[in-house]
Amino acid sequence: MRLFxxxxxxxxxRMATLLTFGLLAGMLVLIDVAVVATRGxxxxxxxxxxNVLALITFPGAYNQILSFILGLGGLFAVIxxxxxxxxxxxxxxxxTSVARGESRSRYLLTTFAAIAVVLAIGVLFAxxxxxxxxxxxxxxxxxGLAGIGDRAxxxxxxxxxxxxxxxxxxxxxxxxxxxxxxRSQLAGIGVGIALYFGETFAGLFLPDVVKYLPFHLATAxxxxxxxxxxxxxxxxxxxSTDTALVLVATWLLASLVVAAGxxxxxEITG
Amino acid sequence: xxxxxLALATRGLRxxxxxRLALDGLDLSVPTGVVYGFLGPNGAGKTTTMRVLTGLIHPxxxxxxxxxxxxxxRDRHRLFDVGALVESPAFYPYLSGRDNLRAxxxxxxxxPARRVDEVLEVVGLRERAGDAVSRYSLGMxxxxxxxxxxxxxxxxxxxxxxxxxxxxxxxxxxRETFRHLASLGKTVFVSSxxxxxxQQMADVVGIIAAGRMVREGSMQELLASEGIVRVRVEPDExxxxxxxxxxxxxxxxxxxxxxxxxxxxxxxxxxxTAEVNRSLAEVGIYASGLSSGNDLEELFLTLTGDAASTxxxxxxxxxxxxxxxxxxxxxLS
Numbered sequence: 001m002r003l004f005x006x007x008x009x010x011x012x013x014r015m016a017t018l019l020t021f022g023l024l025a026g027m028l029v030l031i032d033v034a035v036v037a038t039r040g041x042x043x044x045x046x047x048x049x050x051n052v053l054a055l056i057t058f059p060g061a062y063n064q065i066l067s068f069i070l071g072l073g074g075l076f077a078v079i080x081x082x083x084x085x086x087x088x089x090x091x092x093x094x095x096t097s098v099a100r101g102e103s104r105s106r107y108l109l110t111t112f113a114a115i116a117v118v119l120a121i122g123v124l125f126a127x128x129x130x131x132x133x134x135x136x137x138x139x140x141x142x143x144g145l146a147g148i149g150d151r152a153x154x155x156x157x158x159x160x161x162x163x164x165x166x167x168x169x170x171x172x173x174x175x176x177x178x179x180x181x182x183r184s185q186l187a188g189i190g191v192g193i194a195l196y197f198g199e200t201f202a203g204l205f206l207p208d209v210v211k212y213l214p215f216h217l218a219t220a221x222x223x224x225x226x227x228x229x230x231x232x233x234x235x236x237x238x239x240s241t242d243t244a245l246v247l248v249a250t251w252l253l254a255s256l257v258v259a260a261g262x263x264x265x266x267e268i269t270g
Numbered sequence: 271x272x273x274x275x276l277a278l279a280t281r282g283l284r285x286x287x288x289x290r291l292a293l294d295g296l297d298l299s300v301p302t303g304v305v306y307g308f309l310g311p312n313g314a315g316k317t318t319t320m321r322v323l324t325g326l327i328h329p330x331x332x333x334x335x336x337x338x339x340x341x342x343x344r345d346r347h348r349l350f351d352v353g354a355l356v357e358s359p360a361f362y363p364y365l366s367g368r369d370n371l372r373a374x375x376x377x378x379x380x381x382p383a384r385r386v387d388e389v390l391e392v393v394g395l396r397e398r399a400g401d402a403v404s405r406y407s408l409g410m411x412x413x414x415x416x417x418x419x420x421x422x423x424x425x426x427x428x429x430x431x432x433x434x435x436x437x438x439x440x441x442x443x444x445r446e447t448f449r450h451l452a453s454l455g456k457t458v459f460v461s462s463x464x465x466x467x468x469q470q471m472a473d474v475v476g477i478i479a480a481g482r483m484v485r486e487g488s489m490q491e492l493l494a495s496e497g498i499v500r501v502r503v504e505p506d507e508x509x510x511x512x513x514x515x516x517x518x519x520x521x522x523x524x525x526x527x528x529x530x531x532x533x534x535x536x537x538x539x540x541x542x543t544a545e546v547n548r549s550l551a552e553v554g555i556y557a558s559g560l561s562s563g564n565d566l567e568e569l570f571l572t573l574t575g576d577a578a579s580t581x582x583x584x585x586x587x588x589x590x591x592x593x594x595x596x597x598x599x600x601x602l603s
Binding site for chain 2: 002003005006009010013014015087091092093095096097098099100101102103107267268269
């Protein structure tokens with residue numbers, strides 16, 4: 001437990017944490033500002049999406065905000081997981097703990113458990129900021145807040161949140177495993193980003209295979225909506241969200257087993 | 271069990287990195303309650319030994335005993351009684367010195383919270399403990415690394431170049447701290463290239479070269495029994511002089527210097543210096559320089575065969591041999 005609490009204390013003031021969730025929340029606010037600022041511009045024109053105001057119209061705004069967080073959050077999470085795992089090797093802090101007799105796998109898994117908790121708090125923070133910003137935007141745009149207390153939407157929100165958190169945690173685990181294998185922060189982040197966009201690109205050619213890969217599964221587990229994320233939904237038979245969630249959990253566990261197994265056997269030098 | 275009186279022992283320790291042999295059957299015997307100086311030229315295997323002893327890498331063969339009990343891959347708990355500083359100190363740069371030690375205390379051996387401030391006091395960092403480590407100087411990071419090694423009040427300390435970056439006052443303070451720890455019955459194993467520092471600090475010395483132990487023993491005995499006499503002759507007389515001196519001692523105790531042409535090192539008691547001079551004179555070779563002593567540096571260079579050099583002529587690559595080390599205590603020149 002002391003190791004877990006310590007891992008949380010290490011993550012809280014970290015620039016990677018503040019930047020990841022600050023950026024996510026900041027982008028939500030910026031999008032709402034843009035929606036409000038352009039609300040009267042060319043709404044009737046051809047090619048202009050008629051549902052732009054949906055981003056600030058409750059109760060639909062809840063899902064829009066969550067989709068945005070979970071979509072872009074996948075990319076942010078893989079970078080975040082890689083940054084934290086990679087820095088343990090780059091800074092040599094894993095070495096110091098191992099030399100004190102700490103179990104390598106316990107250290108790595110506890111660090112990841114702390115990452116999962118920080119992700120939950122971060123996503124919740126971004127959601128709250130997004131909702132508040134959308135509410136302010138709705139008020140300014142004159143859309144009204146009638147649906148903000150919609151019972152059905154509010155009841156569905158926790159399940160969507162938990163599914164999304166598991167999905168984001170899976171992508172963070174992937175980054176964590178990649179950086180552990182690479183033993184480097186920069187290499188881990190680079191490979192994590194490459195996997196994210198590589199999977200998107202591969203989806204154009206191998207949709208039946210790619211739908212089982214981590215980022216697409218993460219999207220499917222939260223209902224197939226990608227929000228503003230660049231990962232498109234794979235065409236073809238749609239996987240049930242429950243099946244996708246099970247496969248997401250499998251990827252998550254597999255990533256952690258790989259990271260812990262490699263960490264246990266690795267020669268720690270430098 | 272190798273020897274119950276030893277705090278640390280290795281037998282036949284082997285480790286390779288690919289085709290490069292880093293440890294070639296290393297035998298170490300570190301008695302309990304001493305400061306042990308672990309010496310060797312660059313690439314001799316000191317850091318590899320440290321990594322193996324702290325479980326960071328796994329040996330290819332051989333046995334290790336830590337504090338009288340076998341230490342293998344499955345015995346990480348044995349390190350709960352060991353404090354270590356391996357290579358450069360490693361910390362989270364964005365956390366303060368105090369928070370780094372708190373984070374370290376959360377791993378490995380259970381450590382009381384008050385211990386953090388105690389070790390900060392010991393290394394003289396209490397005033398700056400709240401500053402981020404990224405703002406620390408090299409010496410301050412080194413002090414923090416030593417504080418981290420002391421955190422669990424270890425029975426055995428393993429320290430890799432602990433004086434790195436320390437100012438003279440810091441070096442003296444650290445030396446006194448180690449001596450004090452040894453007086454309390456703790457064992458301090460110090461890898462260093464600062465020979466003068468080790469000579470002042472260590473009770474026992476081990477010198478390795480090419481992954482093997484070449485000499486180990488108490489500092490006092492080693493320097494007394496392994497005295498060095500250095501003699502200078504004309505470069506074209508070196509072969510004849512070496513043969514004469516070999517008859518006086520033994521062939522493996524006579525080493526012509528490749529770094530300083532004309533100089534020959536003889537492992538012989540310093541009080542036999544006149545005998546060395548006389549034996550050369552008897553065969554018509556007259557020394558133009560003669561020095562004697564039991565300096566650790568002399569002993570180190572003799573035992574490791576000037577292994578610090580990288581070129582066949584015994585110099586660092588690209589450096590003129592004439593810029594090499596000069597005799598430290600010439601009595602005749």
